[in-house]
Amino acid sequence: MTTDIIRLTAAETAAKIASGELTAVEVTEAHLARIEAVDEKVHAFLHVDREGALAQARAVDAKRAAGEPLGPLAGVPLALKDIFTTEGVPTTVGSKILEGWIPPYDATVTKRLKDADVVILGKTNMDEFAMGSSTENSAYGPTGNPWDLTRIPGGSGGGSAAALASYQAPLAIGTDTGGSIRQPAAVTATVGVKPTYGGVSRYGMVAFSSSLDQGGPCARTVLDAALLHEVIAGHDPMDSTSVDVPVPPVVEAARNGSVAGLRVGVIKEFGGEGFQAGVVQRFNESVEMLRELGAEVVELSCPSFTYALAAYYLIAPSECSSNLARFDAMRYGLRVGDDGSHSAEEVTALTREAGFGPEVKRRVILGTYALSSGYYDAYYGSAQKVRTLISRDFERAFESVDVIVSPTTPTTAFPIGERVDDPLAMYLADLCTIPVNLAGNAAMSLPCGLAPEDGLPVGLQIIAPALKDDRLYRVGAAVEAAFVTKWGHPLLEEAPQL
Amino acid sequence: MPGITPEEVAHLGRLARLELSSEELDHFAGQLDDIIGAVARVSEVAGEDVPPTSHPLPLTNVMRQDTVRPSLTPDQALSGAPAQEQQRFKVPQILGED
Numbered sequence: 186m187t188t189d190i191i192r193l194t195a196a197e198t199a200a201k202i203a204s205g206e207l208t209a210v211e212v213t214e215a216h217l218a219r220i221e222a223v224d225e226k227v228h229a230f231l232h233v234d235r236e237g238a239l240a241q242a243r244a245v246d247a248k249r250a251a252g253e254p255l256g257p258l259a260g261v262p263l264a265l266k267d268i269f270t271t272e273g274v275p276t277t278v279g280s281k282i283l284e285g286w287i288p289p290y291d292a293t294v295t296k297r298l299k300d301a302d303v304v305i306l307g308k309t310n311m312d313e314f315a316m317g318s319s320t321e322n323s324a325y326g327p328t329g330n331p332w333d334l335t336r337i338p339g340g341s342g343g344g345s346a347a348a349l350a351s352y353q354a355p356l357a358i359g360t361d362t363g364g365s366i367r368q369p370a371a372v373t374a375t376v377g378v379k380p381t382y383g384g385v386s387r388y389g390m391v392a393f394s395s396s397l398d399q400g401g402p403c404a405r406t407v408l409d410a411a412l413l414h415e416v417i418a419g420h421d422p423m424d425s426t427s428v429d430v431p432v433p434p435v436v437e438a439a440r441n442g443s444v445a446g447l448r449v450g451v452i453k454e455f456g457g458e459g460f461q462a463g464v465v466q467r468f469n470e471s472v473e474m475l476r477e478l479g480a481e482v483v484e485l486s487c488p489s490f491t492y493a494l495a496a497y498y499l500i501a502p503s504e505c506s507s508n509l510a511r512f513d514a515m516r517y518g519l520r521v522g523d524d525g526s527h528s529a530e531e532v533t534a535l536t537r538e539a540g541f542g543p544e545v546k547r548r549v550i551l552g553t554y555a556l557s558s559g560y561y562d563a564y565y566g567s568a569q570k571v572r573t574l575i576s577r578d579f580e581r582a583f584e585s586v587d588v589i590v591s592p593t594t595p596t597t598a599f600p601i602g603e604r605v606d607d608p609l610a611m612y613l614a615d616l617c618t619i620p621v622n623l624a625g626n627a628a629m630s631l632p633c634g635l636a637p638e639d640g641l642p643v644g645l646q647i648i649a650p651a652l653k654d655d656r657l658y659r660v661g662a663a664v665e666a667a668f669v670t671k672w673g674h675p676l677l678e679e680a681p682q683l
Numbered sequence: 684m685p686g687i688t689p690e691e692v693a694h695l696g697r698l699a700r701l702e703l704s705s706e707e708l709d710h711f712a713g714q715l716d717d718i719i720g721a722v723a724r725v726s727e728v729a730g731e732d733v734p735p736t737s738h739p740l741p742l743t744n745v746m747r748q749d750t751v752r753p754s755l756t757p758d759q760a761l762s763g764a765p766a767q768e769q770q771r772f773k774v775p776q777i778l779g780e781d
Contacts, residue, residue: 286763287762287763288763289755289759289760289762289763290755290759382739382740383739383740396737396738396739422745422747425742425744425745426738426740426742428740489728492724492725492727492728495721495722495723495724495725496722496725498718498721498722499722499725506699510700513700514765515765515772515774516763516764516772517763517764517765518763518765519765520765520766523765523766523775525775527775528775528776528777528779529774529775529776529777530700530777531702531775532775533700534696534697534700534701534702535702537699537700537701537702538701538702538703538704541701543707546701546703546707546711547711547714547715547718549699549701550692550695550696550699550701550711550715551715551718551719553695553698553699554687554695554715554719557695557698563723563726564719564722564723564725566729566735567725567726567729568722568725568729569735569736569737570725570728570729570730570733570734570735570736571725571728571729572735572736573733573734573735573736574728574733576736576739608714608717608718609717609718609721623739624739625739625740651739
């Protein structure tokens with residue numbers, strides 16, 4: 186029975202709880218048992234909030250018993266990336282500098298999940314401050330990919346993706362600054378969505394690069410992602426960059442998947458050198474399938490995309506060097522060297538040295554360099570201009586197509602340790618996802634097969650214009666249905682037993 | 684492009700309040716050199732006529748009425764403080780001895 190419960194989709198689980206076939210407590214206990222059984226191997230969670238989850242589940246069951254209205258995901262368990270503040274529950278951002286910190290308030294995303302009666306199981310592992318593509322930069326050790334525990338689960342949201350792929354939770358939340366939702370989804374055969382910038386509140390989401398960061402839903406199916414998207418999205422007065430427009434009709438789109446008559450763009454620059462043969466093969470098959478389903482495929486060129494990675498690795502470090510200045514050892518978090526012999530400034534420097542890991546230091550130094558007087562125009566200033574060119578390329582592309590598709594990542598999951606001290610090789614993992622963050626568009630990754638050479642998952646990325654997030658779900662649902670029919674089951678069922 | 688020296692990394696570390704070790708200075712100098720060499724290509728296409736974009740949204744300032752609202756209590760605000768005294772954050776010495 187427990188095995189059956191953990192393999193249900195979020196939509197099925199919610200329906201069974203609403204009908205009384207299952208209780209929220211039963212569902213929560215089944216997932217807590219699964220975590221107990223497999224997470225020692227996977228290490229998806231940094232903190233499991235057993236008591237909090239069960240209390241929330243009991244509250245849902247009591248509400249139902251009293252005949253009170255339940256939300257669309259009432260009683261469904263969720264794994265929350267450890268970048269969102271949770272009142273009374275530790276929030277580390279994968280960093281030693283916040284080890285043991287208990288936030289006094291909930292992020293807007295956390296609050297909306299609670300208000301929707303979602304059961305938060307715990308906090309998931311991530312690259313420190315969301316800087317990375319493998320979750321190896323976590324100060325608390327790496328997470329294994331459930332498809333092969335010696336390989337990376339992607340990053341920075343590797344914990345959230347691994348929790349889904351190992352059936353420890355049917356829903357998860359991630360954040361995507363350069364691909365941190367979509368790349369983990371791709372390498373674990375799960376679904377991840379980066380909403381339009383401003384679509385989901387950043388209040389209480391620890392800032393890495395404020396003009397790029399965006400929270401979003403992670404799930405095992407397109408419909409589940411849409412249901413979660415609707416719960417967390419919407420205007421928030423606590424975030425001045427939150428867009429004050431209605432949430433796109435994502436659930437309706439996910440229930441009505443179709444690509445008939447749709448114009449789908451394929452970007453010439455997303456391919457060639459550095460792309461694994463099996464990834465290209467599965468992507469080309471996906472494009473062929475879109476054609477068979479009635480879409481018109483258009484080849485496009487976006488020449489500035491070849492500069493996106495370079496622009497990103499100037500803009501994101503610049504913003505992070507400024508954002509992370511708040512970790513000064515004065516008001517919260519770690520404090521080192523406060524023995525009476527050091528000034529406040531020295532204590533700050535000693536604390537940051539002890540509390541930040543190598544990738545965070547690298548990016549803070551790089552950002553400090555790029556923003557230095559004398560270098561500012563050549564680096565940060567030029568990167569901002571590239572950002573304009575990338576937005577223009579997207580605008581031009583969306584004049585002739587409705588959505589764009591690409592491989593989500595150039596390769597399948599690489600072995601843990603392979604790129605950890607080779608930052609430039611690591612950065613390549615985000616080649617196809619970064620342009621979307623720079624322009625602020627919406628994008629999804631969903632499974633499109635296993636690469637023949639290594640048997641590991643390949644992700645298909647769908648990109649929509651800003652505020653047209655519903656298109657991702659309309660196309661994603663159609664592609665997902667066609668693939669499940671072709672394979673005879675969801676791809677994740679081919680993952681090895683843990 | 685001049686190479687990044689360990690001395691420059693030390694200077695950047697001071698600006699960024701990072702007390703880097705000598706091993707880190709050497710290691711990061713080499714890596715930063717590689718990264719900066721790779722990202723410098725942004726200048727190839729950054730023409731005079733291209734306006735910079737700092738943000739994906741056209742931002743305007745967001746204002747609200749200046750009214751009293753519930754907020755954190757002093758105890759909550761101080762709950763994560765490394766040190767506190769008399770309902771205040773206690774910090775190490777800020778000014779010099781003299």
